[in-house]
Amino acid sequence: MQHDATLDAISWQQRGIRALENGRHAEAEGYFSKAVTLADSALSWLGLAMSQIDLKRNDAAVKSLQRAQKLSPQSGVINHLLASLEGRNPERAPAVFVNWLFNNRAASFDTHLSRLAYRGPEMLQQLAINAGWAADASRRIVDLGCGTGLSGVPFRPYASRLDGVDMVPGMLQQAQRRGIYDALQQSELHAALETMGSDAYDVAIAADTLIYVGKLDGLFVELDRVLASNGSILFTTELGATGSGYTLLPTGRYSHAEDYLLACAGDRFRLEDRVDGCIRVEDGRMTAGCAYRFTKV
Numbered sequence: 678m679q680h681d682a683t684l685d686a687i688s689w690q691q692r693g694i695r696a697l698e699n700g701r702h703a704e705a706e707g708y709f710s711k712a713v714t715l716a717d718s719a720l721s722w723l724g725l726a727m728s729q730i731d732l733k734r735n736d737a738a739v740k741s742l743q744r745a746q747k748l749s750p751q752s753g754v755i756n757h758l759l760a761s762l763e764g765r766n767p768e769r770a771p772a773v774f775v776n777w778l779f780n781n782r783a784a785s786f787d788t789h790l791s792r793l794a795y796r797g798p799e800m801l802q803q804l805a806i807n808a809g810w811a812a813d814a815s816r817r818i819v820d821l822g823c824g825t826g827l828s829g830v831p832f833r834p835y836a837s838r839l840d841g842v843d844m845v846p847g848m849l850q851q852a853q854r855r856g857i858y859d860a861l862q863q864s865e866l867h868a869a870l871e872t873m874g875s876d877a878y879d880v881a882i883a884a885d886t887l888i889y890v891g892k893l894d895g896l897f898v899e900l901d902r903v904l905a906s907n908g909s910i911l912f913t914t915e916l917g918a919t920g921s922g923y924t925l926l927p928t929g930r931y932s933h934a935e936d937y938l939l940a941c942a943g944d945r946f947r948l949e950d951r952v953d954g955c956i957r958v959e960d961g962r963m964t965a966g967c968a969y970r971f972t973k974v
Contacts, residue, residue, distance in 0.1 A: 686716035693724045698782070700792075700960070702731035719749035726758065731960065735762050735927055761925045768892040770929065772865055775889055776845055778929075779824070783847030786825050793957040795827075797884035800968035801911045802831040803952050808909075808970065810835055816879040819903075821866055822886025825851035826858065832882060833857045840878075842869040866890065870899040877903050883912035885956075888930040891923040894941045901945040901973060908973045910946065913956060914938070916965040938969065946971040 693708035709725035712718065722745035729738035742759040749755060753771035760767055782789065810816075812834035820829045823841030825848055833839055841858045843849050844865045852861055862869055866886065881900055887893065900910055917932035918924040921940070924932050939948060949970045956966030 686712045686718065686721065689715065690718065690721045690724060693721070693728070697724065697727055697731075702728045702960070706732060713744075717744075717748065719745045719752065719755065722748065723752075723755055723758075730758070730762070730927060738762055758929055761927050761929050766891060766923070766925050768890075770889040770931075772844055774929065779845045780847040783825065783845065783851050786848070786851065787827060790827065790957075793959060794955075795885075795957045796954060797913045797956055797966075797968075798828045798831050800913060800952050800954055800956065800966070801828065801882055801884055804911050804950050804968055804970040805832070805835060807950050807952070817877070817905075818880040818882065819873070819878045820858070821869070821881055821883040822889075823852050823858070823861070824848045824885075826855035828882060828884035829857050830855070832880075835880070842866065867895065867899070870896070870903055873903045875902050876905040879905050879908050881908070881910050881912075883910070885913055887912050887933065888915055891925060891931045891933075893923070893933065893938070897941045897943070897945060904973050906973065909949070910971045911968065913966055913968045915956065916967065935967075938971075942971055945974060947974055 689708045689712035693705045693712060696705035696708055705728035706725060709721050709728060712721040713725060722741050726738040726741035726745065729741060739762050742755055742762065745755045746759060753773035754777045757770055757774045814834065814837050816835050817838045818832055818836040820839065820841045823829055823843050826841065829839055829841060838859050839857060840860045841852050842862045842864055844863060846863060849861050849863055852858060881904060890896065915930060915932040917926055918934040921934050921936040923937055926932055942948065949972045952968040954966065955963040957964045
């Protein structure tokens with residue numbers, strides 16, 4: 678019987694995926710390199726690119742992604758990562774990219790964030806503490822991009838009602854199990870806001886959500902309508918944007934300059950508070966971030 682190299686390629690590919698998931702980037706690069714020599718697969722080239730991005734070998738990653746794109750030209754995942762490395766700046770990450778990034782890892786995501794020393798919800802809670810909010814269950818709160826519900830946990834004591842929105846089914850399943858939300862909605866962020874009534878909430882929180890959205894002006898417009906008088910937006914961002922706009926980073930995430938946030942807020946919201954800190958630690962490198970509280974004027 679003739680030997681089928683494709684089976685070997687799949688085996689190397691699977692080993693590469695496991696190595697990536699466990700943070701063994703150099704090992705993953707070796708596995709995916711073997712896979713692509715045996716079978717010209719878009720998925721293997723994508724895996725090779727992901728390991729090269731993690732190793733900060735961006736020039737090599739671009740070449741891998743370009744090969745993957747030729748094999749799968751319509752892939753939103755490949756196109757978004759390639760845009761991030763080629764210096765392009767699309768308005769937001771495509772839904773397929775966000776789902777690909779989070780859906781399969783939802784069950785273990787809290788453990789993953791613990792390894793990264795993730796502080797997004799803690800930084801948002803600090804804003805509430807700084808504002809002197811009482812944990813008196815008096816506020817209607819919506820958690821935008823709620824994920825597994827980690828961001829909602831510190832805000833449940835403040836909420837008369839706590840609703841969550843996320844586009845990733847696996848994440849919403851984990852959030853449901855947490856049992857802290859009054860309602861959960863599977864939807865893209867902008868589409869969800871459009872369905873909400875005027876003055877529906879007092880507070881909107883977004884931990885590690887806007888890092889997958891570049892252009893934010895329309896978001897502020899919708900939040901102005903959705904939030905009641907004196908309502909607040911609490912959200913995290915990453916540092917790294919150049920100039921006064923937003924920048925798609927090689928990680929596939931966005932950073933936002935503070936001047937850009939102020940421009941998007943316009944005369945609708947005023948900046949009340951900012952908390953700076955390390956939002957996560959990836960491969961021993963700290964990711965600097967900010968948590969902001971804007972209040973409706």
